[in-house]
Amino acid sequence: MSTPGMSEPVLSVQDIDVFYGASQILFGVGLDLLQGQTMALLGRNGAGKSTTMKAIAGMAAPRKGSVRFRGQEVAGRKPYVMARQGLAYVPEDRQVFPDHSVQDNLLIAAKKGPEGQDDWSLKRVYEVFPLLEPLRSRAAGRLSGGEQQMLAIARALMGNPVVLLLDEPSEGLAPIVVARIGALLRQLRANGATVLLAEQNMHFCLGIASDAVVIDKGQIVYRDSIAGLKANQEVRRRYLAM
Numbered sequence: 257m258s259t260p261g262m263s264e265p266v267l268s269v270q271d272i273d274v275f276y277g278a279s280q281i282l283f284g285v286g287l288d289l290l291q292g293q294t295m296a297l298l299g300r301n302g303a304g305k306s307t308t309m310k311a312i313a314g315m316a317a318p319r320k321g322s323v324r325f326r327g328q329e330v331a332g333r334k335p336y337v338m339a340r341q342g343l344a345y346v347p348e349d350r351q352v353f354p355d356h357s358v359q360d361n362l363l364i365a366a367k368k369g370p371e372g373q374d375d376w377s378l379k380r381v382y383e384v385f386p387l388l389e390p391l392r393s394r395a396a397g398r399l400s401g402g403e404q405q406m407l408a409i410a411r412a413l414m415g416n417p418v419v420l421l422l423d424e425p426s427e428g429l430a431p432i433v434v435a436r437i438g439a440l441l442r443q444l445r446a447n448g449a450t451v452l453l454a455e456q457n458m459h460f461c462l463g464i465a466s467d468a469v470v471i472d473k474g475q476i477v478y479r480d481s482i483a484g485l486k487a488n489q490e491v492r493r494r495y496l497a498m
């Protein structure tokens with residue numbers, strides 16, 4: 257495998273079309289993610305954010321286009337292959353194992369990264385997610401929505417991923433919990449994590465993401481810094497309804 261250079265994106269999606277059955281959902285979607293970058297993938301409900309993430313994570317094979325990850329073409333690879341290659345995907349519905357304890361959910365996911373990375377241990381996860389430690393014996397199904405979201409992110413990190421895909425981590429959570437998750441993502445960013453963050457809520461992404469792409473009706477319609485997007489009322493009104 258070739259080693260990506262400093263300037264080569266760690267993840268590069270180019271011109272992908274994705275279909276569910278006969279209906280086309282994504283039309284030539286492209287985005288580049290650099291090592292250490294947190295990018296927001298913004299768009300209204302139904303715009304194609306989750307489908308883009310599923311295409312990257314191996315859950316929806318593109319019919320056309322390219323997905324390059326860590327220097328290799330990976331379009332159409334199975335989800336477990338993508339996970340082994342260092343891609344972690346936290347879906348909208350979080351998918352923790354409800355009958356297993358918090359700690360077991362974390363331990364089940366523990367693995368080294370694709371190049372032997374082992375930055376994340378149970379100890380380190382409990383340092384970064386102090387709210388989870390006292391809940392370690394509780395069944396994951398009995399956690400609140402916010403606690404489950406934190407567990408889902410923590411579990412993804414236990415696999416020492418190279419890139420983390422987070423699908424609407426703020427969705428359906430109370431403002432105080434959203435703020436807590438935001439602080440956590442800022443901390444991950446400061447520690448050099450590489451994250452693609454799908455959100456409807458641009459405000460949540462301010463201070464977390466450096467850059468933004470906006471998706472609408474399955475097409476990327478805007479790319480900018482998050483500050484540029486914030487200043488662009490027209491684009492926000494048109495595509496984000498805010």
Ligand SMILES: Nc1ncnc2c1ncn2[C@@H]1O[C@H](COP(=O)(O)OP(=O)(O)O)[C@@H](O)[C@H]1O
Binds near residue numbers: 304
């Ligand atoms: N499994 C599916 N089968 C058919 N259509 C789907 C499926 N999942 C999503 N869609 C459709 O694809 C479009 C994009 O959905 P999605 O990627 O989930 O958007 P977002 O995550 O931005 O809300 C929507 O029109 C949605 O109805």
Ligand SMILES: [Mg+2]
Binds near residue numbers: 307348
């Ligand atoms: Mg979605």
